[in-house]
Amino acid sequence: MSRLQEYFQRWAARRSPRAGQVTLQHRTIYVFPSKQGLAFLFLILLIWILGTNYQNNLILGLSFFLTSVMLVSVLHAFKNLLGLTFSPEANQYAAVGEMAPFDIQISSAYQISHHGLLLSLDNEESVRADLVAGKPTQIRLNLPAKHRGWLKLPRIVLKSYFPFGLIRAWAYIDLEHRALIFPRPIACEQPPLGAGRGDEGHHLSVQRGDEFQGFQNYQPGSPLSQIAWKQFARGAGMHLKDYRALQSDHYWLDWEMLNARDTELALSNLSYWVNYFADNNVEFGLRLPNLTIDLGMGDVQRLNALTALALFGWVKEGA
Amino acid sequence: MIFTKRIKQDQPILRGSLAWLLAVQVFILAPHFVTVPSWIAILWAGVAFWRWRVFQGAWNYPTKLQKTFLVFICCVGLYLSLGAAFRFESMISLLLVGFVLKLVELKNTNDFVLLIYIAFFILAAQFIEFNHFLAAFYGFGCLSVLCATLMQLHKQSEAFNVWKNIRPSVYILLQAIPFMIILFVVVPRIGSFWAVPTPQHAKTGMSDSMSPGDFTELMESNEVAFRVTFAETVPSREKLYWRSLVFSFFDGRRWGQTRQQKKENFFNQASKSLRSHLEYQGDQTEYDVIAEANGQPWLYSLAAPMSWSNNLAFVRDMRVQAFMPVTERINYHVVSSLNYQLNELDADELSQNLQLPNGGNLKTRERAKEWMRETGNTQKLISKLFDYYHQSFFYTLKPPALGAEVVDDFLWGTRQGFCEHFSSSFVLFMRAAGVPARVVVGYQGGDINSVDASLTVRQRDAHAWAEVWLAGRGWVMFDPTAAVAPERVQKGIEQSLSATDRELLARPFGSSSKLFLAMREQWDAANLKWTRWVMNYDSSSQESLLEKLLGEISPMRIAVFVVSAGGGLGLLLFGMLLLQNRKQDLPETSFIYQQLCKKLSACGFTPQDSETPRTFVNRVIKVRPELQASLGLLIDLYERLAYGDELEVAAKLRKSIADFRPSEKVV
Numbered sequence A: 001m002s003r004l005q006e007y008f009q010r011w012a013a014r015r016s017p018r019a020g021q022v023t024l025q026h027r028t029i030y031v032f033p034s035k036q037g038l039a040f041l042f043l044i045l046l047i048w049i050l051g052t053n054y055q056n057n058l059i060l061g062l063s064f065f066l067t068s069v070m071l072v073s074v075l076h077a078f079k080n081l082l083g084l085t086f087s088p089e090a091n092q093y094a095a096v097g098e099m100a101p102f103d104i105q106i107s108s109a110y111q112i113s114h115h116g117l118l119l120s121l122d123n124e125e126s127v128r129a130d131l132v133a134g135k136p137t138q139i140r141l142n143l144p145a146k147h148r149g150w151l152k153l154p155r156i157v158l159k160s161y162f163p164f165g166l167i168r169a170w171a172y173i174d175l176e177h178r179a180l181i182f183p184r185p186i187a188c189e190q191p192p193l194g195a196g197r198g199d200e201g202h203h204l205s206v207q208r209g210d211e212f213q214g215f216q217n218y219q220p221g222s223p224l225s226q227i228a229w230k231q232f233a234r235g236a237g238m239h240l241k242d243y244r245a246l247q248s249d250h251y252w253l254d255w256e257m258l259n260a261r262d263t264e265l266a267l268s269n270l271s272y273w274v275n276y277f278a279d280n281n282v283e284f285g286l287r288l289p290n291l292t293i294d295l296g297m298g299d300v301q302r303l304n305a306l307t308a309l310a311l312f313g314w315v316k317e318g319a
Numbered sequence B: 001m002i003f004t005k006r007i008k009q010d011q012p013i014l015r016g017s018l019a020w021l022l023a024v025q026v027f028i029l030a031p032h033f034v035t036v037p038s039w040i041a042i043l044w045a046g047v048a049f050w051r052w053r054v055f056q057g058a059w060n061y062p063t064k065l066q067k068t069f070l071v072f073i074c075c076v077g078l079y080l081s082l083g084a085a086f087r088f089e090s091m092i093s094l095l096l097v098g099f100v101l102k103l104v105e106l107k108n109t110n111d112f113v114l115l116i117y118i119a120f121f122i123l124a125a126q127f128i129e130f131n132h133f134l135a136a137f138y139g140f141g142c143l144s145v146l147c148a149t150l151m152q153l154h155k156q157s158e159a160f161n162v163w164k165n166i167r168p169s170v171y172i173l174l175q176a177i178p179f180m181i182i183l184f185v186v187v188p189r190i191g192s193f194w195a196v197p198t199p200q201h202a203k204t205g206m207s208d209s210m211s212p213g214d215f216t217e218l219m220e221s222n223e224v225a226f227r228v229t230f231a232e233t234v235p236s237r238e239k240l241y242w243r244s245l246v247f248s249f250f251d252g253r254r255w256g257q258t259r260q261q262k263k264e265n266f267f268n269q270a271s272k273s274l275r276s277h278l279e280y281q282g283d284q285t286e287y288d289v290i291a292e293a294n295g296q297p298w299l300y301s302l303a304a305p306m307s308w309s310n311n312l313a314f315v316r317d318m319r320v321q322a323f324m325p326v327t328e329r330i331n332y333h334v335v336s337s338l339n340y341q342l343n344e345l346d347a348d349e350l351s352q353n354l355q356l357p358n359g360g361n362l363k364t365r366e367r368a369k370e371w372m373r374e375t376g377n378t379q380k381l382i383s384k385l386f387d388y389y390h391q392s393f394f395y396t397l398k399p400p401a402l403g404a405e406v407v408d409d410f411l412w413g414t415r416q417g418f419c420e421h422f423s424s425s426f427v428l429f430m431r432a433a434g435v436p437a438r439v440v441v442g443y444q445g446g447d448i449n450s451v452d453a454s455l456t457v458r459q460r461d462a463h464a465w466a467e468v469w470l471a472g473r474g475w476v477m478f479d480p481t482a483a484v485a486p487e488r489v490q491k492g493i494e495q496s497l498s499a500t501d502r503e504l505l506a507r508p509f510g511s512s513s514k515l516f517l518a519m520r521e522q523w524d525a526a527n528l529k530w531t532r533w534v535m536n537y538d539s540s541s542q543e544s545l546l547e548k549l550l551g552e553i554s555p556m557r558i559a560v561f562v563v564s565a566g567g568g569l570g571l572l573l574f575g576m577l578l579l580q581n582r583k584q585d586l587p588e589t590s591f592i593y594q595q596l597c598k599k600l601s602a603c604g605f606t607p608q609d610s611e612t613p614r615t616f617v618n619r620v621i622k623v624r625p626e627l628q629a630s631l632g633l634l635i636d637l638y639e640r641l642a643y644g645d646e647l648e649v650a651a652k653l654r655k656s657i658a659d660f661r662p663s664e665k666v667v
Helices: A002-015 A035-053 A057-081 A200-211 A229-233 A263-279 A298-310 B015-034 B039-056 B064-082 B088-105 B109-129 B133-152 B162-186 B214-219 B259-264 B270-276 B347-352 B362-375 B378-392 B406-414 B419-432 B480-484 B486-490 B514-535 B539-550 B555-581 B588-601 B613-623 B625-642 B647-659
Strands: A030-033 A084-088 A093-095 A099-108 A114-120 A126-131 A137-144 A149-152 A156-160 A167-173 A178-182 A215-217 A239-241 A250-254 A283-288 A291-296 B005-007 B224-230 B241-247 B278-280 B284-291 B305-308 B312-315 B319-322 B330-337 B340-342 B437-444 B454-458 B462-470 B474-478
Touching (some): A035 A057, A057 A114, A057 B109, A057 B162, A114 A137, A291 A298, B039 B064, B064 B088, B133 B162, B133 B514, B224 B514, B259 B347, B362 B378, B406 B419, B419 B437, B419 B480, B454 B514, B462 B480, B480 B486, B539 B555, B588 B613, B588 B625
Antiparallel strands (some): A126 B005, A149 A178, A283 A291, B224 B454
């Protein structure tokens, strides 16, 4: 059985190759009775036996009718998937240990409704989508991010039990779609600060403790990024982190300043501090052995820096 | 827009689905309350209420103890109302109770689907009781609701619109009908696997004996006894004496079969020896009978059967019967020769038909001998008796009560009665005069349906008449009732009675207006068709139909037929579904512009490739200035819809393009 399944999977994979956009056609849709459908066949058998025992044509007719309904629902199950087009939306991001989201747009070549579309990635829970009158809809599939770098969207299994749950229609969708996975942020005691363009960077690193002004009481209307969430979570009440002194400066996060024996840990530490500086609106730059991200601030800078960290040592895209 | 509804294995039941399920149960259970005790309805209401409260979060699912208690109560209830015997009613009741109780356990989608599947089975079981074509329609309705309920699980529901929710299922069911017909025609019918309990109803019909008053009950019933379709013309009414049973034994009050007659009932042996001295003398008629279940083996035929279908036995008494009591509707085919002669009667049979009770009815016996002496001849004796009937008897369904000497009281006393009195007294009189005679019971006449020329015979057409053995002529039929009330035989029982008597007869539709009668005839004809072609479609009719369809029955041909018909239908359906799928790829404006071009090309204008709609129309206006107003308006609207996106002008544009008729203005 498993060999047969393997063979089927290989065969199915050849029929639906990976593509930037997938439209379901007759050759890529499979139909087979579902478990419920097999139970239904058993029910039909019982009704047929009842009809035969009572020599009652109306009961026999009912069993034939149910058989025909099952036959016809094969066509409807097939039609429910036919003409569906799947295209990837913009790439999303996640850190290792989080769920990586993949946004996919589903549209239909026809102006009919497609019901009960269940999309799942290997053994994950399925996500349900319904297309009303052919109007496109978006769904988000989640996959646990285990390693940094590009995470390719694995093959999606699309299932539908429409109309009566008797027939399972399914298709494999191999979509060119990926998410960028950042290293998991791991805190370390001190930011690996390297020298700036002058010498002052070094001094700064020594003086850093003094620069941090400490906490202020929370005042309504303060920017959310200044709230000391960690303290809040510990039950210490709402406080604001005061970086007035720091905001006037800039820092260089430097690979060289970390223990380079454990590359992943180093990247994780850098990633923590990138987030830290970006959260606090501090101007910072990042120096990696092969790449330097110039000074910048905010979410754009964070994205650039984290992307560089995620793809550090990443040889080939899509490898 | 982002949609992330997670699907779990054990999906809880949604409000809509639960409501649908409860509605389904009402429809599925309703017809069964003819059979099952009515407290199950109260049980259902209680359980449904409980489940609804569980859904609302007010109550809990029953505990194990509560469930055991419920089941126990139901078992006790079933035992008390139905007893312990394994009967049809108890079987159905058990199934229904299980179906109802399962509701309170309904927790997830799997339970839900299981309940729906049980509902399918219960739907099938209702056809055991009801197999009228109305039952088929009702079943279709139930099926639509059941399928819609199943579809609820896989489709977003159209809130608050019941029809919109059912419609997709109805379409699928309608599409399934042609496939069902193929299966119905082709799938072989086989006999029962094991004996099953059948619903037991008091069946009306001829009983195996006739004592005074028996027939009144029959005549008050309007139930159909059987239906007949003749192959050619319907014989005249006076000839339609449908024989059920022949009684040769009289005990002074009750007519019944002799031991010999009873013995023969279950064998088919008599036919060969009998047929050797039975002479058919023409006036053949061929007919199909669909007999309702009467719980007895005897059936209905015209004398004398020449050939009959193989589910029948021919009995010496010149009648046919089934091998087993008829518990379900049965159909059979008979060819009868209305003129026949039996040439020989053995001594045993002769003495049976001369049998007289040990005492009683002395006056009749005396008179019989006296009259025989007077007339000296059987023929003359019979006419004298018939004259006597004709002159001094009165036909009524409400005769005065008779004393112990039934025949004496009737013949020489009350002189009022109906067929059973007349036939009984006549036969006793004949026997007393030394002439072999016997009573025949069955039905006389019937209602001829002008729609399909079928004959419907009801219980109220029950009749009793007599046969006398005349040497050289065999058994000859005499109907003493006809001597008193000839209309009974010529026009039917209703016409033969006085107005007060008529009240006694059961009448189905009170009114006898022409429209009503016509509708009733249509109705009966449809009923008969349903019974003949659907309910009674069995292996033999299957064989003949397939032979007609395929020329010859072989597995190969049947397979080819099924594959080609089924495949063809499937492809057709699939094509239709795909066509319906086609996207409307032209926007409405282009469609309208095409219409405009078509209308203009009819008067000789065709748009050039380089022309915009505006330049094209302007060119037309130059040649045909009289179109200025209408065309100008049209092109304005067109441009407003196409480029201005003013959707509200669409209706105006549609109207003006429809009204635009350029060619009419050409003189």
